[in-house]
Amino acid sequence: MLIGESRFGMRQPGDILSGDLKSAVLIAHRLGAKVYVNMNKLFRNDELAALPEYLISITEAGGDAIVFGDPAVLMNARRHAPGVKLFWNAEMTGTNSSAASYWGRRGAARAVVARELNEEEIGDLKSKAEMEIQVQVHGATNIYYSHRNLVQSYLEHLGKEASLVRRGVDRGLFLVEAERPDERFPVYEDDNGTHVMSPDDICLLEALPELVQAGVDSFYIEPLLKSEEYNETVLKSYRAALDLWKRDPGAYKFDNLWLTSIQRLQSSERELGFGFLYKEQVY
Amino acid sequence: MSNTLIQDMPLKQGKRQRLDKPELLAPAGSLEKLKFAVHYGADAVYIGGQKYGLRSNADNFSFEEMREGVLFAEKYGAKVFVATNIYAHQEDLDGVADYLRELENAGIAAIIAADPAIVEMAQQVAPKLEVHLSTQQSTMNWQAVQFWKEEGLPRVVLARETTMEEIREIKARVDVEIEVFIHGAMCSSVSGRCVLSNHFTDRDSNRGGCCQSCRWKYDLHADEQSVMEPGHNPFTMGSKDLCMIQHIPDLIEAGVDSFKIEGRMKSIHYVASVVNVYRQAIDAYMADPEGYRLRPEWVEDIGKAANRPLNTGFFYAVPGAEEHIYEEEEKPAPYDFAAIVTDYDEATGFATVQQRSPFRPGMEIEFFGPGGRQSFQTIVEMTDMEGNPLAVARHPLQKVRIKTEKPVEPLDLMRKKL
Ligand code: SF4
Secondary structure, three states, X not given: OEEEOOOOOOOOOOOOOHHHHHHHHHHHHHOOOOOEEEEOOOOOHHHHXXXXXHHHHHHHHOOOEEEEOOHHHHHHHHHHXXXXXEEEOOHHHOOOHHHHHHHHXXXXXXXXXXXXXXXXXXXXXXXXXXOEEEEEEEEOOEEEEEXXXXXXXXXXXXXXXXXXXXXXXXXXXXXXXXXXXXXXXXEEEEOOEEEEEOOOEEEOHHHHHHHHHOOXXXXXXXXXXXXXHHHHHHHHHHHHHHHHHHHOHHHOOOOHHHHHHHHHHOOOOOXXXXXXXXXXXXX | OOOHHHHHOOOOOOOOOOOOOOEEEEEOOOHHXXXXXXXXXXXXXXXXXXXXXXXXOOOOOOXXXXXXXXXXXXXXXXXXXXXXXOOOOHHHXXXXXXXXXXXXXXXXXXXXXXOHXXXXXXXHHOOOOXXXXXXXXXXXXXXXXXXXXXXXXXXXXXXXXXXXXXXXXXXXXXXXXXXXXXXXXXXXXXXXXXXXXXXXXXXXXXXXXXXXXXXXXXXXXXXXXXXXXOOOOOEOOOEOEEEOHHHHHHHHHOOOOEEEEOOOOOOHHHHHHHHHHHHHHHHHHHHOOOOOOOOHHHHHHHHHHOOOOEEOOOOOOOOOHHHEOOXXXXXXXXXXXXXEEEEEEOOOXXXXXXXXXXXXXXXXXXEEEHHHEEEEEEOOOEEOXXXXXXXXXXXXXOEEEEEOOOOOOOOOEEEEEO
């Protein structure tokens, strides 16, 4: 389980404040789940002072890992949370095994890999990185992140009421590119800036066995912009698939119900797809 | 910086001396552009090689051209850096070590790298190459800067989101060279955190495939409908270009060690004009900080080569409505690049120039050279190389002779008023 608050973590679907960390961890641990605390923001000078205290509160709450992207978090964690595992998540820029190992040698136990990698790259990365890797298997992905307040700027340009800005995730704002009228890109602003999300959802449910065999250690489901019912259903499907695989890989058979139960709740405007898993990109 | 303390201190091993004067660092998309950037006053230039840079371009330097560029730059006491600023995928890793060794052999002074895979490889296989942390790492706080310093990097290029105030604090707290962008186009996203092009066109932005999708036109929908009304401009993420010519004293006093100009894809005319202006401003400030005044012709001269609207990025405030490009603001520049001076005959007062865009007698032109040398005139006498009068210089690279009112020098540029 990934929890946190927007002061430290990027795009949290909701804030669990530091005062509540302890009880959140307790509940999760009681149910046999681990709790990772998201601190993968890029920090500014005046935000650094809050890091030690927050790291200490994670340690005291018994958090299982801290997710970082900014080296400032790594520096502080070495001092203030020396017993807690570190996961490296630099979003789009976690693209190869040498970079992952680099952070591994500096204390990271896990690398979260970029969503733009294909299956071959993921497998290759895993075989060379000698650390746990985490892959997003479901949901929306962030495709653009800016420290600018782009919605507010635009509305100001139009001379519209600032109230339209509606800060926060899932406030019904979309971008539609002129040449692609069928794709709607969710966009929102929060204290950390502007986030543009993918117009479709990745769904790697059918590829799970391949990913397990490629050595992926952790499968992440992105809950952002989804209802509770939807997220529960998705979790159940992936849970069932992974459990079945675990019991006996030889007898594993894909159950179409896992997929159809998700499809039933899937917004008609957002296609389910394999993301970049089977794509070749050029540059 | 007249920091006597630092100058009087014996140089400790491994401790870098602070640069006296900030470095002016210019882009060079080709060998020819490199020569102009250096000639017009860049202390260092950064170029792209055949691989691992974010501008995949046919003009990128071969090792041979790099060697020639390094030799040329050396004559001016200038250095050459190579951008190796991609985020590599597995398939890219294999050749990195050899490539970096080649750069070292070619006399390259530094690489600009973001991916720790490349940073570390360079430290291992090419110890003479300095590694500068690219802006693609989006470093914007002093502890992150401290981290990279402890990892052995002598220089960090800050994120373009860093404010002047934050730069001051970073410089006060960490003894490492700081480089910032002072001019040119920029990502409106946090660097490295945009994969719009990957989604739109299957081109990987973090390996040089960006197709500037942030500048495309979008419709913003709220409650299932567009917020646009008739006459409204569409939404875009496109940012105005950065220009810090009005704030040179601030940047120098903040302790910035290297002033970087963006634009490896830009023309000779652009690079020479922009470098020329910033060179003069930096020199004027260093010579006499108290008496320093911004000269209006600097601002004007930048405008002659750059036609995109300008702003000061994040230095003083978060960019707002005025800092993004919602309507066509690309005014055609009032001047156009016309020719390069290749020779000047003092006896006759004729300059030989190589054509870069057509011109004819009667046109108003400007010659300019390093250090702000400038002269304005009308073309009166113009001949071919045999001395026959010419009515128009129509052919690219054609050499013609023009009678100039003031002396000019080889590598001066000629622009025409439109
Ligand atoms: S699309 Fe724009 S913001 Fe994204 S990488 Fe390209 S220039 Fe930068």
